[in-house]
Amino acid sequence: MEPLGNRDDLIRRVHAALHGHGETAHRPDPRASAPGPPESIEKRIDRFSEALRSAAGTVVAGNLYSVLPALCEGLRSEGVTALLVPEGDTAARELADALMPMGPFRLASTSELLHGNSPVTAGIQSSEFAIAESGTVVSTGRSGRTLLPGLVTDVHVAIVRPGILVDRMEDVLAALAADPPRTISFITGPSRTGDIEQTLTLGAHGPRAMIAVITETST
Amino acid sequence: MEPRCHDFSRNVERALANRNLQAAISRTTGRFLEHRNAAVRSFPGDFEAAREAASRLKLATLRDLDIHLARFIDEAERRGAAVHIARDSAEARDISVRIAREEGIGLAVKSKSMATEEIGLNEALEAAGVEVVESDLGEYIIQLAGEPPSHLIAPAVHKTREEVARLFADKLGEPYTEEIPELVAIARRRLREKFLSAGMGISGANFLIAETGSIAIVSNEANARMATTLPRVHMVVASIEKVIPLMSDLPPMLRLLTRSATGQPISSYVSVLTGVRRPGDVEGPSKLHILLVDNGRSAILKGKYREMLKCIRCGACLNICPVYQTIGGHAYGWVYPGPMGSVLSPLLLGLREASALPDASSLCGACADVCPVKIPLPDLLLELRADARAQGHRTPAEVLGMKGFAAIMGRAGILEALERIGGVFSQLLFKDGKIPWLPFRLSGWTDRRDFPAPAVRPFRKVWKSKRGVLPWNR
Structure with missing residues (x-):
């Protein structure tokens, strides 16, 4: 479909309203304002965890096998019976394989979640970035990745490798700005609403619980 | 929505007679302010300096708006979007209807957008036979009730849980319950079906990023993510002043927006959306329509009211305003309430319609103190009062x-x-x-x-x- 309306007319109208241009304001380098000493990975994990917890998220950390009991307990308490794992996400698959006999949980399929009565499902996904400042995990739709595990499920399990932790949102955007994928999704805690009498309720349209698993994975 | 600003004093009478409304509004605004103040105290760095920087960024962007708009349009089109331009509301409605027709849309899901309220999008699409479903819980509630929003970010603040329960029972045939989690669950279930079957998702934009032609949207419920991920067509409706130059301008603006709005350091979800689904992508719409609405902005840009276009719609000025706290949003008679509405509505609608709004202020200045982009709202209100008198609007x-x-x-x-x-x-x-x-x-x-x-x-x-x-x- 061809664009409608008159683009040149808009630009002309706006240009005329400006009576010529002002001096372009001095723009400080966004990085310059936050030099900061290099941060230890432990400190960064702590900041991430604290921020995510205050956004009603849950954090479990440790090697894969040490996090399993707490994670399994968390999923059970939400009534989870099925797991959604994106194709090709080996870390998520590894975690799901370890979890399945403990639940017991079974694997759910995307089509099952999108159509018909779906079971209570946890979506497990490796995050592409994590942001210490705000306790945020980042998923994108790059190279065939899906965003559904953190969107249409009841519980969102985000795997965070310490190596993907950055300081601020600026760092993520700088890495992606040259060729941004169609979707960059910044996720901080579960889905929430306060629209009825300002009462905070989790699980509005998206997951009602969000668990970050901070662990060193093989991939 | 047909403006009723000229009925302001009658609207106020009605609001003042409604005790429930006043209790709900003062509870909500009080809580928002508490959260906002706590978030300001824990701001990483100097909050005042951040406000100053944001104000300067918006002003500098407005000063070169033609360049930034042209860049935004070029970059968005380069990545597969069709960018449409509407001079006014009527043209915006026409274009939206043509898009829906051309794409063969029977059902559209919407995430919250003030620009669509401004142009009256829902009514136009409904008249053209397209079912439009609001997906933000607050918007869904007031859509069922057939009412306009009464707050920028909490559109149903004037509704009690009993009213919502009655609404869901009457309009949806759901069993009556006053339990808020159950009410939320009903909306989740009802709307999930809509998300999965809608042909088009409609959203606004918190920011348009010129550098990459991207759209940034914040939400807490995940409805904006659903509406922009699941349907095959995505339509964005945004007014032209939403542009920021660079991707790197986004984080500092977001830090101010979410803290000023709800007191959150960041909203649960921030989506940065660029173009359409790429080859190899498994999700996302294959069609993207971006409708840029002028509707009087280029005229505002011209003169002494330019700073009003810095507004990022956080709602902080509503929450702190003693007038808004007393009369709520509906009394203002159109889509934009509170101090920002008292400036913006007369500028968009004309003083003949809305000259009463700038008078509805004690000029206490609290709105300017909390504004994250430092809009001198009391000064602009005074200017509008003078303009109204000069144009002969006086009794x-x-x-x-x-x-x-x-x-x-x-x-x-x-x-x-x-x-x-x-x-x-x-x-x-x-x-x-x-x-x-x-x-x-x-x-x-x-x-x-x-x-x-x-x-x-x-x-x-x-x-x-x-x-x-x-x-x-x-």
Whole structure:
């Protein structure tokens, strides 16, 4: 479909309203304002965890096998019976394989979640970035990745490798700005609403619980 | 939505008579403010410096808006978007309907957008046979009730849980429940079906990023993510002042927006969306329509009201405004309430429609103090008042009153005589310093509050007697 309306007319109208241009304001380098000493990975994990917890998220950390009991307990308490794992996400698959006999949980399929009565499902996904400042995990739709595990499920399990932790949102955007994928999704805690009498309720349209698993994975 | 700003005083009467509304509004605004203040205290870095920087960024962007808009359009089109331009609301509605027709849309899901409220999108699409479902819970509630939003970010603040329960029972046939989690679950289930079957998702934009032609949207419920991920067509409706130049401009603006709005350091979800689904992508719409709406902005850009276009719609000025806290959003008569609405509505609709709004302020300045982009709202309100008078929007009583005031103030003898008479009256009749009742035309004041009685000793006398001891005369 061809664009409608008159683009040149808009630009002309706006240009005329400006009576010529002002001096372009001095723009400080966004990085310059936050030099900061290099941060230890432990400190960064702590900041991430604290921020995510205050956004009603849950954090479990440790090697894969040490996090399993707490994670399994968390999923059970939400009534989870099925797991959604994106194709090709080996870390998520590894975690799901370890979890399945403990639940017991079974694997759910995307089509099952999108159509018909779906079971209570946890979506497990490796995050592409994590942001210490705000306790945020980042998923994108790059190279065939899906965003559904953190969107249409009841519980969102985000795997965070310490190596993907950055300081601020600026760092993520700088890495992606040259060729941004169609979707960059910044996720901080579960889905929430306060629209009825300002009462905070989790699980509005998206997951009602969000668990970050901070662990060193093989991939 | 048909503006009813000209009915302002009647709207206010109605609002003041509604105790439930006032309780709900003051509870909500109070909580928002508490959260906002806590978030400001824990701001990483200097909050004042961040406000100043954001204000400058928005002003600098507005100063070169033609360049940034052209870049945004080029970059968005390069990545597969069709960018449409609407000069006014009517054109915006036309274009939206044509897009829906051309794409063969029967059902569209919407995430919250003030721009679509402004142009009256829902009504236009419904008239063209497209079912439009609001997916933000608050918007869903008021859509079922057939009401406009009453707050920028909490559109259903005026509804109690009992009213929502009744609405869901009557309109959706759901079993009556006053449990909020159950009400939320009902909306989740009902709307999930809509997300999965809608052909088009409609969203606004919190920011348009010129560098990459991207759209940034914040949400807490995940409805914006659903509406922009699941349907095959995505339509964005945004007004032209939403542009920021660079990707790196986004984080500092977001830090201010979410803290000023709900007190969150960041909203649960931030989506940065660029173009359409790429080859190899498994999700996302294959069609993207971006509708840029001018609707009077280029005229605002021209003159002394340009700073109003810095607004990022956080709602902080509503929450802190004593007038908004008392009358709520509907009384303002159109889509934009509170101090920002009292400036923006007259600019978009004209003073003939909305000249009463700038008068509805005590000019206390609290709105300017909390504004994250430092819009001088009280100054703009005053300018609008002056413009309204210059354009002849004043009542005969106002003209008469001002003439009388000038006549008295210009003659010291008359003023002194009146002061004496007033002083005697006060001494005899209004010993507590309050006049509880005034006749006919003036009863509008005394119906709800006392009028201060004239001082027994006029100020000028006090001034004369104290002169010798005032600190600056020592």
